[in-house]
Amino acid sequence: MQHTEKYSETDLLSQLNEAQRAAVEFCDGPSLVIAGAGSGKTRVLTYKIAHLLEQGLPPYYILALTFTNKAAREMKSRIAELVGEKNARGLWMGTFHSIFARILRNEAETIGFKSNFTIYDTADSHNLLRLIVREMGLDDKLYRPGGVHGQISRAKNSLITPAMYAANSEIIQYDRMAKRPQLFEVYQRYQSRLRSGNSMDFDDLLMQTNILFRDHPKILEKYRNRFQYVLVDEYQDTNFSQHLIVKQLAEEHLRICVVGDDAQSIYSFRGANIDNILKFQSLFPDTRVFKLEQNYRSTQTIVSAANSLIKKNTEQIAKEVFSENEEGEKIEVLETFSDFEESLVVANKIARKRLEAHTPYSDFAILYRTNAQSRVFEEAFRKKNIPYRIYGGLSFYHRKEIKDAIGYFRLIVNPGDEEAFRRVVNYPKRGIGDTTVGKISSAAQQHQVSLWQVLSEPLEYNLDVNAGTAKRLASFQELMDDFIAKNNSMNAFELAREVIKNSGISSEAYSDMTPEGMSRAQNIEELLNAISEFVSTRQEEGNEEVALVDFLSEVSLLSDQDTDNEAESEKVTLMTVHAAKGLEFDHVFVVGMEEDLFPSSMVHSDARGLEEERRLFYVAITRAKKSCTITYAKSRFKNGLTNPATKSRFLKDIDPKYLLMDDKGRGGAKRNDESDSFWGSMREQRLQRDRSKPAYESGYQTAPKNMTPVGKSTPALPLSKEAQTLEEGDIIEHERFGRGVVASIEMSGNDRRAFVEFDSAGKKQLLLKFAKFTIIGTTPISK
DNA sequence: TAACACTTGTTTTTT
C-alpha cells in the first residue's frame, strides 16, 4: 500500500478543522472530545492514531477501544490508508470484549481459567439459568431467564461478585421485594457452573479483567506499560466495568483520549452509564476538553431542529452544534390513519422521490423504535416492488443449525463447556435423551466436575445407565475424542469439514428436502466457507497454523452487524434507531412517532428513561443529511390488536418553526381528547400494575470499596535513560523505522522531540517519551 | 424419544 511518506504530518493535519486538529494534536495528558452528531468524530480518532504513529509511537503500544467490530474494522482500514498498512499493523484496536478476551486468554491461568475458555452468548446464558432455576425448584415465572440474567448482568457490570452480592443487604432486600429472594444463589450457581466449564459470558470478559487487574498488580503494570496511549470511542456508552478498566490502564501515564457525545447515550438499559462521560473531567483533573460542534452531515434545519429537541433534556454537557450546509427543507410531520397507511405513504414518497430526483433507493432509511414495526413496511415495499434490506432479526450465527455446528467446535476446543455439551450430545439424534443427560448432570454437580468428565469416566462417577445407553454414550465420547485428537493436526477448516461430515450433521441436513431443510444445508455450507475464508485471511497475515480455537474466539464476539457485508446495494434500509447509530442517510423517515411506542410505554413514569428516549429521537433525526420525515399513525396494530394511538409528546419538543405539520385537516384535537380519556384510562391501569413492581434501581452503580483500586494519580512516566541521554549525531535503532541518525533535538512544550534521518524510512520526528529505540553509536562529526 | 397441542410473554440489544 502507500508509503508513510505519502502523507506527511502537515498533510494529515490540513484535512481537519481547527477543533479537530487541536484534539488530534494534544497528546500530553487526558483529553475528552465531545463530538456532536456528524462532527467528524471518527475522523478525529483515526487521524489522532495516525498522528501518534507518525510521531514514532509503535502501533502495538496503542490501545483503541470501540463498541462494535465494524467500527474497529473501518477505523483500522482508514488508518492503514493514512499511514500505510505496514505501519498500522499490530495496533490494538477492537471492541472491549474482543481485546480483553485476548488478554484474558494470555493470563487465564492466573485467575484459574484455561486459555481455551469458551464464551457464552445470551442464549447460552439463558439456557443455563433456566436449568439452574429448575434444579433449585424455583418458580420459573418469577425467575425468568431474561430477568434473572439482567440482574446478574447488572451486578457483574457493577463488579459485584456472587459473594459480594449475597453479602449486600440492600440488594438482598431488593430481591426480596421482587419476590426473588433466592437470586443470590442462582447467581452463585450460575457463576460456578460457568467456571467449572471453563467458560465466561460477555459480562465476565470485563469483570474477570477487573479481577485480574485488582488481584495481580504486576499484570496490571505490564498492560499499563504496554498501552502507552489509550483511546476510547463512544465513551457515553461505557458501563462501570469498562470505565474502571480504562481508568486503571490510563491513570499512571494519563495518556488517554475518550471520545463521545452525551446526547447520544442510548444504551443505559444495558448498563451504560452516562456519568462516565459527564464526570470524566473530575476523575482526570487536568483533562483538556475539545468540543467538535460543526456538523458536516446535515442541513441547518435538521441540526437546529435536533438542537431544539435535545435542549429539553436536563443533564448534558453544554455545546452548540451548528451546520454551515444549506438551510434545507423543513422536517415534514405526517399523520396517517393507521400503521398500514403509514407504510403506504412512506413507500409512495420514496417511489416518487426516486422518479423525480433520481435518488437511489440506498439513500433512504426507515427508522423505527421496535423491530416489530418493520413488518408493514416490508409488505408495502414488496407490493410496490421497492427493494429493501432489513437489519436486525436473527443473525447468521444465531441460527439453530449454525449454533449446533459451533456447539461441536466449542466442545472440541473446550470439552468442559456445558451448554455446548447439552446442545450436541443428542444432535443429531443418537438416543441420548433428557433422562440420561440429567443423570450425567447430577453426577457432574455432585463431584464438581464437567459433564464431559463424567462422560469420559462413567464408572468413576457411578453413572447409572443401562447397557444400551452406556454404549451410545461411549460411541459419542469416541467421536468427540477423535475430533479432539485431530484438533492438534488439522487447521480450523479441515477439522470443521470433518466434524460436519462425521458427526452426522451433514447427513441430517442434506436428507431434509423441505425448503427450510435446504436453507439449513446452505447455511452450513456458508459456515464452512466462512471458516475457509477466515483461515486463508489469517494465513495471509502470516499465521501458519489457524486452529479452530482461533475461529471460535473471533466468532463468539461477532454480532449481526458484522456479518451482513453485502455490497452497497440499491436498497432502502429498514432498521431500529439503535441500530442506526453512527450511520447516515440522505433521506430519513422516522416512523411510529406515537405515545407508548416512542417514547416506549416502559418508560412513562421515569424521568431518566424519558430523557434517554429523547436522546434516541435525537439520534434518529441526526442520521439525516438532506431530509427528515416524521410519521405517526392514529391507530396501530400491536400484539394482535388494533389500538388507537396519539402522537408522541416529543413532537412538541421540536421548535415548530423547523416543522411542516400536516395532520390532513382532521379535527385532531377533539378526537385526541376522546381517545385519550377512554384509552388513557386503560393505559393508566396498566401503568398502575407496572408501578406495583418495585422500581428497579436501588442504584448500586458504584463499586464497593474493596473493588476500587487505590488510585494514586502519578505524573507521566519518566523518560527512559535512552531518551534522556540522546544527543545530536547519535545513531539509533528504532523498533519500527530501523537505523537512523539524530539530526537535531528540540523542546516542544514539556517534551523533547528528536528529528531523525532514517536509512530507509526517511525523516521522522520522534516524541522521546513515546519512542522505543536503542542508541547504537554516534557519528564522528557530532558537534 | 418424538410429535403434537397448549400456554405464555412479548423494547431497544454494540458484546
Added chain:
DNA sequence: ACAAGTGTTA
C-alpha cells in the same frame, strides 16, 4: 400474531 417453551400423548 407469533415464537418459544412446556406438557401430553403414543
